[in-house]
Amino acid sequence: MRQILEAGLIVVMLATTAVAKDVKILCDKNDKNRTFYQEAAAIHIIGHLECGEKVTVLYKASDTTAYRILRKTGEQGYVFSSAVSGADKSKLPKQKTYKAKTGPSFWDKLAAGMAAAGPAAETPTPQAQTAKLMIFGGDGHRVYLGCLNCSEYASDSVKNTYGTHGSAYSSESIFNHYSEYGSPYSGESACNQYATDPPVIVDEAGRYYGRLTLNRYSTEIGAGTQLMGWLAAVCQN
16 A cells, blocks of 8 residues: 555545456566565565465556466565566556545544643544544645554555564654664554654544643643554554
8 A cells, every 4th residue: 555645635545346366476487486565665574475376466556567476375565577477467456546535625634633632631432433533644644644544454454464564664654663664662543652752543533632641741632542552562563
């Protein structure tokens, strides 16, 4: 999953709902296996795939030659297109661009909600039960850090360990304790109980629910109070 800010919109790369395709791993003449990567950019190696191993292609990663695959063990990751055999690549699932409704009005509502928050602020729990809750960090809270209550199979879920926001290696993940958002020392980190500007929790309409932080005394923590036990485990591992 990729996320960029474009013309006031958060552009999120998601998988299509096209039917996945079962294929076999193809190796070059002198190779005994194929490298299996954590991300489409082929930075972190998960392991290796045996030649002829049956896998399921979930989709082709946008703007790359990599494919996201699912092993019979349930493990997911990426391989280069040359490793995918037995399928018409033109008919394999691809990624599409999903533009979340986060234009200027989204940021205006977020700013207004944050300005109104205080010691007596209440968490809008009825909305939180049905809304997609997302976390944003960084300067102006414009760096998308993932969905808190999405399925572990959603590409932008913080529960998806193979996704950008659930990875221990991604710079846009609270699980990366060397990143700005997962470090115990960063002022913008969810894992620093003394952080001055931890990630905010919002929904797609721009409603502000509070902060994702270990600081239980924060006047803006709001819905973050309900997540402190989970967050403590995330920050310790």
